Amino acid sequence: MECSNKKFTLHLFYSTNYAFFVGVTTHMELSKTAFLSNLAQLIPMPDCNQSPRNMYQCQMGKQTMGTPCHNWDLQSETKLYRLQTPSTPLFRPVHHDNIFLDDFAMGTNAIVAVISYTGYDMEDAMIINKASEERGLAHGSIYKSEFIELDHPTSYFARDPDAKNLSQYMDSDGLPYVGRKISNDEPLYCFYDCDKSTYVVKMVKGKEECYLHSVKLCGRVEVKSPCKIACLTYRVPRNPSVGDKFASRAGQKGICSQKWPAEDLPFTETGLVPDIVFNPHGFPSRMTIAMMIEIMAGKSAALHGLVHDATPFRFTEEDTAIDYFGRLLEQGGYNYYGTETMYSGIDGREMTAQIFFGVVHYQRLRHMVSDKWQVRSTGPTDILTRQPLKGRRRGGGVRFGEMERDSLISHGASFLLQDRLLHCSDETTAFICTSCGTLLGPVTEIIEMADKPHHSETKETCRLCGHGKNISEIKIPYIFKFFVTQLASCNINVRLKCQEI
Numbered sequence: 001m002e003c004s005n006k007k008f009t010l011h012l013f014y015s016t017n018y019a020f021f022v023g024v025t026t027h028m029e030l031s032k033t034a035f036l037s038n039l040a041q042l043i044p045m046p047d048c049n050q051s052p053r054n055m056y057q058c059q060m061g062k063q064t065m066g067t068p069c070h071n072w073d074l075q076s077e078t079k080l081y082r083l084q085t086p087s088t089p090l091f092r093p094v095h096h097d098n099i100f101l102d103d104f105a106m107g108t109n110a111i112v113a114v115i116s117y118t119g120y121d122m123e124d125a126m127i128i129n130k131a132s133e134e135r136g137l138a139h140g141s142i143y144k145s146e147f148i149e150l151d152h153p154t155s156y157f158a159r160d161p162d163a164k165n166l167s168q169y170m171d172s173d174g175l176p177y178v179g180r181k182i183s184n185d186e187p188l189y190c191f192y193d194c195d196k197s198t199y200v201v202k203m204v205k206g207k208e209e210c211y212l213h214s215v216k217l218c219g220r221v222e223v224k225s226p227c228k229i230a231c232l233t234y235r236v237p238r239n240p241s242v243g244d245k246f247a248s249r250a251g252q253k254g255i256c257s258q259k260w261p262a263e264d265l266p267f268t269e270t271g272l273v274p275d276i277v278f279n280p281h282g283f284p285s286r287m288t289i290a291m292m293i294e295i296m297a298g299k300s301a302a303l304h305g306l307v308h309d310a311t312p313f314r315f316t317e318e319d320t321a322i323d324y325f326g327r328l329l330e331q332g333g334y335n336y337y338g339t340e341t342m343y344s345g346i347d348g349r350e351m352t353a354q355i356f357f358g359v360v361h362y363q364r365l366r367h368m369v370s371d372k373w374q375v376r377s378t379g380p381t382d383i384l385t386r387q388p389l390k391g392r393r394r395g396g397g398v399r400f401g402e403m404e405r406d407s408l409i410s411h412g413a414s415f416l417l418q419d420r421l422l423h424c425s426d427e428t429t430a431f432i433c434t435s436c437g438t439l440l441g442p443v444t445e446i447i448e449m450a451d452k453p454h455h456s457e458t459k460e461t462c463r464l465c466g467h468g469k470n471i472s473e474i475k476i477p478y479i480f481k482f483f484v485t486q487l488a489s490c491n492i493n494v495r496l497k498c499q500e501i
Helices: 002-022 051-065 094-098 128-137 162-169 291-305 321-331 402-410 414-424 478-489
Strands: 079-083 108-114 123-129 140-149 188-192 198-203 210-216 229-237 246-247 253-260 277-279 355-364 429-431 442-450 456-462 470-478
Touching: 051 246, 051 478, 108 291, 123 128, 128 253, 140 210, 162 229, 162 277, 277 355, 291 321, 291 355, 402 414, 414 470, 429 478, 470 478
Parallel strands: 108 277, 123 253
Antiparallel strands: 079 140, 108 355, 123 277, 140 229, 188 198, 210 229, 246 253, 246 355, 429 470, 442 456
16 A cells, blocks of 8 residues: 555656646636635735735625615615715726726725824724815715505595695695605605595604605506505715714724814825824734825825726735835825824924825725614513613613623622613512512402491402511512512522511
């Protein structure tokens, strides 16, 4: 066996060497980038990034608010995200042009200053120039469609002629005016219900203000009857607000923590104010060198009126990208390293450190705080447990878990713990027999009063003790009483030790 194995190994060795020596090849990659996915090929210079950051960008590239289609004006999608003011990147791979992504722009070119400023840019937070946002930076909209179908076969859309105030909300056909601003609890549409022989006015139920983008009447070809289905498309303006998510194409995600006034932001010697302030602490651990290169490349592209190629594996250790773009910046009169002298917008003094400053293509993601915020004082509860429901849509509460409870105990915030887990949750009044320590023993009996006819009084008696001498009223979470009842069904008796305060 050993001999045959050795022969077989030698044979492979010789055949491989022969193929290599003669120059005969059986398989070959089409290009150096052929192994990359469609999304990965859109990342500028992914060979200069840590691999997890490239994977993050592949995920976030699918979550970008961009230009999903050109017939968005005619679409009736359930939910469609659209960026209002997109722009083409100045630093992009060849694949960007191969798939004609300029026709479906996905982001905005932003002037970025890499500086730790005010503290509102800590961790993954970023400061946005308020003036830039007001000029249209990353403005976007959500288009939502609602289909209205009339149930009765002879019902039809029409405005109630007797209701005078409806004319300001809807046309004579009972459908709202196109372009109208829609607010909560306003009349939306009206129809004549032939089943009840009356006009029915439906009100707006959404809490967010929006505009009616279009009204479409949907008819069936085979049925010769009045239209029974209408499609209302709403446009919800979503301009950037504190809490909205952004990301560069190097997987550097972050949320807007503050819209800072332009006059308080740092500025360059030429008076240039950044659109975004990015924290320098985002670079060392993430190792997104491609974003640093993009800052220099974007700056030189804007300076010379170029669009730079960001396809991976184009530069080598001998001919680096930083040297190439650094020399271009020098030709334009800027610093070789892409840094600039900046002045504080608060006191006007020159900053001692040189600030890395340039242009980055930023993406606005569809994770917005308007869709995620949740707050509640009181609201619907579960029928069985009497605890608050979960779910933002149903007006439910935010989960208060074991770790949150442990945190409050460790801080000694016992009254806050009582407020969260008792008063705001499922507080209930129960009777307990202090003699036998049971919650399930006490029962309330109605006793007719002998001296007063038709009058009665209630009395608590313990079924286990047979008397009601030591029954007290306590406040407990209802879920505890429910738990004790469930244990009793398994023949487990729970006894509580009571102590008078």
